[in-house]
Amino acid sequence: MKYMWWTVQVLCILISLFFLVFGVDLIRGAYGLNDPFSFIMTFFAASFIILISLTLALVFMIKMIRVYRHLRPSQAQEE
Structure with a gap:
């Protein structure tokens, strides 16, 4: 269940x-x-389809980057 969110995001992209x-x-x-x-x-x-698909891909990538940065331990905690 832990990796299900990542799988769904990659599938949506x-x-x-x-x-x-x-x-x-x-x-x-x-x-x-x-x-x-x-x-x-x-x-x-076709222009509308391209616009929506690029926007959705960008949104899913931004969500993945934000979650990755949140889950990644900061360098201050490592020291």
């Missing part, structure tokens, strides 16, 4: 990175569309 790759692939696919309306809708949807 991997999922958000998957959606980042999906968003980049979707935005590249948008440039192949012929209909301007479809291009605009796909482009903005």
